[in-house]
Amino acid sequence: MIRAYKFLMRPTIGQQGVLAAMLRDHRTLYNAALQERRDAYRHASKTSVTYGQQSGQLKDIRGFDPDHARWSFSSQQATLRRLDKAFAAFFRRVKAGETPGYPRFRSNKRFDTVDFPKDGDGCRWDSTPHDPVTRVRLQGVGHVKVHQHRPVVGKVKTISVKREGRRWYVVLTADQAPPEPLPPTGDVVGIDMGIANFLADSNGEFVANPRHGQRAAAKLEAAQQALSRCKRGSKRRRKAVETVARLHRKVRCQRLDHAHKTALDLVRGNDFIAHEDLKIRSMSKAPAPKPDADRPGGFLPNGASAKAGLNRSIADAGWGVFLAILAAKAEGAGRVVMAVEPRNTSRRCPACGHTAKENRPTQEKFHCVSCGQTAHADTVGALNVLRAGLVRRDANPA
Numbered sequence: 001m002i003r004a005y006k007f008l009m010r011p012t013i014g015q016q017g018v019l020a021a022m023l024r025d026h027r028t029l030y031n032a033a034l035q036e037r038r039d040a041y042r043h044a045s046k047t048s049v050t051y052g053q054q055s056g057q058l059k060d061i062r063g064f065d066p067d068h069a070r071w072s073f074s075s076q077q078a079t080l081r082r083l084d085k086a087f088a089a090f091f092r093r094v095k096a097g098e099t100p101g102y103p104r105f106r107s108n109k110r111f112d113t114v115d116f117p118k119d120g121d122g123c124r125w126d127s128t129p130h131d132p133v134t135r136v137r138l139q140g141v142g143h144v145k146v147h148q149h150r151p152v153v154g155k156v157k158t159i160s161v162k163r164e165g166r167r168w169y170v171v172l173t174a175d176q177a178p179p180e181p182l183p184p185t186g187d188v189v190g191i192d193m194g195i196a197n198f199l200a201d202s203n204g205e206f207v208a209n210p211r212h213g214q215r216a217a218a219k220l221e222a223a224q225q226a227l228s229r230c231k232r233g234s235k236r237r238r239k240a241v242e243t244v245a246r247l248h249r250k251v252r253c254q255r256l257d258h259a260h261k262t263a264l265d266l267v268r269g270n271d272f273i274a275h276e277d278l279k280i281r282s283m284s285k286a287p288a289p290k291p292d293a294d295r296p297g298g299f300l301p302n303g304a305s306a307k308a309g310l311n312r313s314i315a316d317a318g319w320g321v322f323l324a325i326l327a328a329k330a331e332g333a334g335r336v337v338m339a340v341e342p343r344n345t346s347r348r349c350p351a352c353g354h355t356a357k358e359n360r361p362t363q364e365k366f367h368c369v370s371c372g373q374t375a376h377a378d379t380v381g382a383l384n385v386l387r388a389g390l391v392r393r394d395a396n397p398a
Helices: 013-042 051-056 058-064 073-096 217-228 235-269 304-317 319-333 377-395
Strands: 002-010 113-116 123-125 135-138 142-147 155-164 167-175 188-193 197-201 206-208 272-276 336-340 365-367 374-376
Touching: 013 073, 013 113, 013 142, 013 155, 051 058, 051 073, 058 073, 073 113, 123 155, 142 167, 188 235, 188 377, 197 235, 197 377, 217 235, 235 319, 272 319, 272 377, 304 319, 319 336, 336 377, 365 377, 374 377
Parallel strands: 188 272, 272 336
Antiparallel strands: 002 142, 002 167, 113 155, 123 135, 135 142, 155 167, 188 197, 197 206, 365 374
């Protein structure tokens, strides 16, 4: 299986400048290749330029421009392949009738990664094994110190250099043998995702919603207001941008940490985990405007303000990130994770099966109008999710 590792790099001042130049030259190559494709298609002949043709021009480009020649040939090919994938995705969306999203030129802020397709080809992980300090060697940059906070298991396949704000990271993918599955526990669980609580399980337990984004909202608002007051291109504005980016990075790391810890607890304690098959993108759509027939050009209230607050809460909870992490951890531990249809899970009585909107009089309370069963609505939802997951599992045995 393939696993990714991300480590903080500690380049010197000189190496930071060289890394920035490497990003700049790869961005120039990407934009030039995009321009060539645009110009070729705009020609009367409607010529299509392929990755193979552009890759074949690299040798001449490197011979003409020494700035490009100092970087790895394979990494430049990876940049051209990245553009080719963007066009492939564009044509796939056009064919499917989706919003196409034509590939765009990349500014300095929107191009932050250089890929090296193979360890040893223009790059070398742990390039100084005799030294206790881990380093990665990059062609044109040299040996850069890395803060390796955990061991890398398996054979390193690819290496990427990524800039985040003022920090530089190295991202590795390693091919490793599948881990030994965890010993079975005999327990199963269903989970119901929410806003008031991050999740409720079928055992009646709750995981609190940490609301990292909401807690950082005041600092973020002040930092963004300070940014809006800065003159474009000024040193003060660059510092304000870094402050906003640092606050966003902290919230993202806190959210990831919470998701990893919660998912790990579920995977360690249960052999089977059922969750709702949430369509998060649809759930967080803004409501459609309501034209006012009595006032041409006017609109009726459509609850957009309240929905915007709910959308912020959904994004702050990070359900999508959590479910992706849960699936990855379960696969490595030999556990089974199954998504089920979420419709009516919090309105169906777990005792008698009666389903009605009246069974849930409030957001938290469940009271069955048929048999009188009472419980927390999220716990009821988790119980129904678990039952649906077990039925689906038994109907489709592996």
